[in-house]
Amino acid sequence: MGSALVVGDRGSGLTTFVGLLYAAQLRLGTEERDEFRFSADRETIRQLEGIYGELVAGRFPDWDADWDTHPLSFVFAFRAGTFPRLGGPGVHRSGGFDSFRMRFGGISVESMAELAQHDAILEVSTRQLFESPVVVPLLDASRLRPPDPTTNSRPLEVSDRRLASTFQLLCRYLATGRRRTPQELYPMFVVTKFDQCPPGTLARLLVPPSPPASWPSGVREAVGERLLTAYFPHTLRVLENAKGMRGRSIAAPQWFFSGLQLVPGSAGGRIARRSRIPVGGWEPEYPFEEYRTLIHRLGTLAHRFPGEDEGS
Numbered sequence: 655m656g657s658a659l660v661v662g663d664r665g666s667g668l669t670t671f672v673g674l675l676y677a678a679q680l681r682l683g684t685e686e687r688d689e690f691r692f693s694a695d696r697e698t699i700r701q702l703e704g705i706y707g708e709l710v711a712g713r714f715p716d717w718d719a720d721w722d723t724h725p726l727s728f729v730f731a732f733r734a735g736t737f738p739r740l741g742g743p744g745v746h747r748s749g750g751f752d753s754f755r756m757r758f759g760g761i762s763v764e765s766m767a768e769l770a771q772h773d774a775i776l777e778v779s780t781r782q783l784f785e786s787p788v789v790v791p792l793l794d795a796s797r798l799r800p801p802d803p804t805t806n807s808r809p810l811e812v813s814d815r816r817l818a819s820t821f822q823l824l825c826r827y828l829a830t831g832r833r834r835t836p837q838e839l840y841p842m843f844v845v846t847k848f849d850q851c852p853p854g855t856l857a858r859l860l861v862p863p864s865p866p867a868s869w870p871s872g873v874r875e876a877v878g879e880r881l882l883t884a885y886f887p888h889t890l891r892v893l894e895n896a897k898g899m900r901g902r903s904i905a906a907p908q909w910f911f912s913g914l915q916l917v918p919g920s921a922g923g924r925i926a927r928r929s930r931i932p933v934g935g936w937e938p939e940y941p942f943e944e945y946r947t948l949i950h951r952l953g954t955l956a957h958r959f960p961g962e963d964e965g966s
């Protein structure tokens with residue numbers, strides 16, 4: 655079973671992110687049904703339909719999934735052969751599809767910092783989440799402001815420290831987890847609210863003007879590295895220090911850029927929508943390709959996930 659822990663500052667877009675991830679699964683599951691299918695348990699669908707319903711109506715969801723104590727749980731199924739190495743204890747093959755269970759939990763880095771001080775009383779589900787091989791840090795692009803020359807403080811200094819200690823904590827859990835194989839942590843950074851990134855920052859980070867899906871290879875990683883260097887130096891240091899450490903290394907981060915198109919001039923930010931011809935209905939204007947790639951990345955990692963009963 656795979657699991658991913660989504661972490662970010664409060665308000666950084668956690669709820670919107672999981673709603674869009676669900677939107678992408680629905681789209682892949684209908685438009686590419688011969689290649690990808692998914693199913694979810696009832697409680698997961700109940701939570702996500704509410705969030706997805708808001709996004710489809712052009713609104714930002716104003717409530718939260720309680721996915722810190724009840725992780726969202728899906729079964730992802732890819733056409734057999736999509737990933738040559740897909741196999742291992744967590745993967746099942748049937749009817750021409752390889753499937754694996756994937757759980758997503760979300761938690762703010764503020765809560766992470768509080769929990770870090772109370773190790774002993776972690777609920778089982780929370781502890782399992784902390785042992786997730788995949789971590790999805792959300793970085794809020796609307797907050798990437800230029801440094802203020804009148805003060806000495808760096809924008810996002812506090813967020814950076816919290817994220818750095820989140821990674822340190824997760825490394826500790828990886829090292830102490832009861833799985834037999836050596837563990838690696840796979841960070842998949844998602845830059846949220848990318849539509850709200852200040853233009854000066856886009857220029858400073860040398861972000862190409864085209865949509866991320868059309869960037870040449872290597873650009874995501876280069877932009878990501880510049881972003882970490884400028885705004886998240888503590889986090890960057892933790893990532894680099896963990897390279898090659900026995901039993902708890904951190905893989906090179908992958909980068910995804912998510913922004914929603916807003917209806918121009920709409921008060922409170924209405925989300926622009928596109929109609930889903932020929933399937934029918936509506937969908938928010940979001941970068942589907944980013945989410946598709948993210949879901950595929952999980953497929954490439956699934957052969958490293960433990961079986962259902964391991965590590966629990």
Ligand SMILES: Nc1nc2c(ncn2[C@@H]2O[C@H](COP(=O)(O)OP(=O)(O)OP(=O)(O)O)[C@@H](O)[C@H]2O)c(=O)[nH]1
Binds near residue numbers: 663714718847848
């Ligand atoms: N323009 C734009 N705004 C966004 C985007 N994602 C989120 N927002 C804004 O950020 C607000 C918070 O988003 P949420 O997804 O609720 O973030 P959260 O991290 O779950 O927030 P809390 O649960 O309140 O801590 C939304 O109400 C929107 O106003 C985006 O892609 N583009």
Ligand SMILES: [Mg+2]
Binds near residue numbers: 669670717718719
């Ligand atoms: Mg939320």
